[in-house]
Amino acid sequence: MKTLIKIKPKDYKAGDIVKIDFMAMHPMETGMRKDKDSGQLIPAHYIDEVKFMFNDQLITKMVIWESLSVNPLMSISFKVPGEGTLKVVAKDNKGQSVESTAKITPKG
Amino acid sequence: MRRVTLCAVALSAALCGILNADEKLSMSDADKAMYAELLESNPAEMDVAEGEQLFGDLIGSEAYAKVLGVKEKDLPKHIAGFPRYVDSAKKVVTLAQTIQMAAASVGKPVPKLESKEMVKMSAYVKSLANGQKTSIDVKANKHMAEMHKLGQQVFEERRGGRGLSCNSCHSTDIVGQRLRMQPLPDLGAKETAAAGTWPAYRMTQSQMVTLDKRMQQCMKNALLAEIPLGSREMVALEVYVTNKTKGNPISIPSVKR
Amino acid sequence: MERRSFLKGFGVAAACAVALPHVASAADEKKVVGPNEMKFETAVAAITGGKALVASSKVKMEAPEIAENGAVVPVKVTVESPMTQKEYVKAIHVLASKNGNVRCANIYLTPANGEAFFGTRVKLGGTQDVVAIAEMSDGSFLTAKQNVKVTIGGCG
Numbered sequence: 183m184k185t186l187i188k189i190k191p192k193d194y195k196a197g198d199i200v201k202i203d204f205m206a207m208h209p210m211e212t213g214m215r216k217d218k219d220s221g222q223l224i225p226a227h228y229i230d231e232v233k234f235m236f237n238d239q240l241i242t243k244m245v246i247w248e249s250l251s252v253n254p255l256m257s258i259s260f261k262v263p264g265e266g267t268l269k270v271v272a273k274d275n276k277g278q279s280v281e282s283t284a285k286i287t288p289k290g
Numbered sequence: 291m292r293r294v295t296l297c298a299v300a301l302s303a304a305l306c307g308i309l310n311a312d313e314k315l316s317m318s319d320a321d322k323a324m325y326a327e328l329l330e331s332n333p334a335e336m337d338v339a340e341g342e343q344l345f346g347d348l349i350g351s352e353a354y355a356k357v358l359g360v361k362e363k364d365l366p367k368h369i370a371g372f373p374r375y376v377d378s379a380k381k382v383v384t385l386a387q388t389i390q391m392a393a394a395s396v397g398k399p400v401p402k403l404e405s406k407e408m409v410k411m412s413a414y415v416k417s418l419a420n421g422q423k424t425s426i427d428v429k430a431n432k433h434m435a436e437m438h439k440l441g442q443q444v445f446e447e448r449r450g451g452r453g454l455s456c457n458s459c460h461s462t463d464i465v466g467q468r469l470r471m472q473p474l475p476d477l478g479a480k481e482t483a484a485a486g487t488w489p490a491y492r493m494t495q496s497q498m499v500t501l502d503k504r505m506q507q508c509m510k511n512a513l514l515a516e517i518p519l520g521s522r523e524m525v526a527l528e529v530y531v532t533n534k535t536k537g538n539p540i541s542i543p544s545v546k547r
Numbered sequence: 548m549e550r551r552s553f554l555k556g557f558g559v560a561a562a563c564a565v566a567l568p569h570v571a572s573a574a575d576e577k578k579v580v581g582p583n584e585m586k587f588e589t590a591v592a593a594i595t596g597g598k599a600l601v602a603s604s605k606v607k608m609e610a611p612e613i614a615e616n617g618a619v620v621p622v623k624v625t626v627e628s629p630m631t632q633k634e635y636v637k638a639i640h641v642l643a644s645k646n647g648n649v650r651c652a653n654i655y656l657t658p659a660n661g662e663a664f665f666g667t668r669v670k671l672g673g674t675q676d677v678v679a680i681a682e683m684s685d686g687s688f689l690t691a692k693q694n695v696k697v698t699i700g701g702c703g
Contacts, residue, residue: 245655250669258660
């Protein structure tokens with residue numbers, strides 16, 4: 183599962199509220215779609231949980247359902263307390279999970 | 291004959307909703323702004339990042355610049371002018387074809403034009419020219435002039451069981467009409483910047499698609515035989531369509547419906 | 548009727564006729580039920596535990612009035628509220644009122660968010676309301692919705 187974390191805006195200070203965009207390459211199969219060749223239903227396969235952590239403290243926990251678009255975006259606000267590491271852990275309903283990190287480096 | 295004509299028009303209107311521009315059916319500015327934000331968090335960015343890695347492993351920009359016969363620092367400007375006539379190929383080629391040439395030049399396996407790796411690599415290479423203006427020059431030499439002329443022929447040639455051409459839906463006098471709910475875009479308009487914004491993430495397909503592949507998809511849906519990727523006709527079509535948007539900025543990857 | 552404009556219209560009709568058989572066959576098939584099928588009322592009751600939902604302008608629900616396609620519909624929810632330990636938005640729930648499983652996302656926030664915001668993109672099976680429910684720290688539930696018309700695009 184490829185992922186991408188974007189902090190917006192790029193430049194921010196401690197105390198600023200920034201947006202954290204988390205994207206993942208994931209099929210987000212609903213379980214209601216048929217394979218064109220076999221005619222069989224494609225089993226549901228979707229990200230079902232995402233946790234955002236800053237210095238290992240939970241900021242936001244998400245329960246995600248198959249209605250999010252393929253290659254989904256999840257965006258939250260975050261009030262930057264200072265320097266640290268942002269960690270996002272995404273897990274899907276087949277038990278695959280991926281951990282992505284980004285450095286939080288306020289300027290000034 | 292007149293009755294048949296009227297029936298056909300009524301049918302076409304019923305099927306496809308050909309309507310003149312009507313505010314109720316158009317997206318509001320607020321709606322458009324929401325879609326524009328998709329550009330800021332585009333899933334295809336992950337593909338372009340992967341393309342950078344694939345390209346670095348396969349070729350690298352130094353060897354690539356050498357194949358194109360330019361300095362590494364001039365790559366962005368040079369890339370903005372594709373498709374171009376390339377001496378070593380002795381023909382007009384697309385960026386994807388230059389990646390094939392470069393892979394061959396360093397003794398690596400040549401990626402197929404339709405491969406997923408090629409889509410990602412060609413998007414990465416074109417993204418090096420982000421911010422540059424599309425600078426194709428169809429008068430640069432006789433090869434380019436020929437390809438531009440051929441491209442126009444292909445664009446206007448009515449083919450398939452229904453006798454459609456690219457021009458059937460993309461002529462300048464039909465722009466703004468609707469195909470179902472979709473306004474037909476002006477391929478040359480600044481806001482469309484068509485050729486400068488492919489490869490793009492297609493929302494309907496949830497994947498990044500190249501310009502030539504997009505044109506194939508258009509042909510398929512209009513019941514035309516698909517012109518093969520890399521063929522003289524397809525490259526010519528890319529030359530013709532790219533020239534329509536000359537001067538508009540390159541921005542890769544974009545997001546399309 | 549000028550021949551020219553007739554041809555134009557016909558050309559476009561022919562171009563999209565190709566997609567019509569899909570529409571017909573979809574209607575003939577039995578409805579496929581997904582693994583997490585849940586109706587709107589059930590999902591709302593599960594969130595609120597039966598408490599009242601109050602429509603509120605404090606919940607700002609942004610989604611396009613007209614979506615170019617149902618596969619990627621941008622949705623943004625912002626809730627006007629302090630984000631302190633004493634008073635904050637505990638959760639933002641996003642529902643698509645007519646999808647098979649109406650639940651899209653349940654977002655559990657903390658004061659560390661600084662602002663109660665969630666942005667995403669959802670799949671919509673057709674024209675429907677996208678609904679946001681904000682669960683406040685005082686135990687109340689505020690809501691807002693936006694109707695999204697899902698249109699069928701051009702050819703491909």
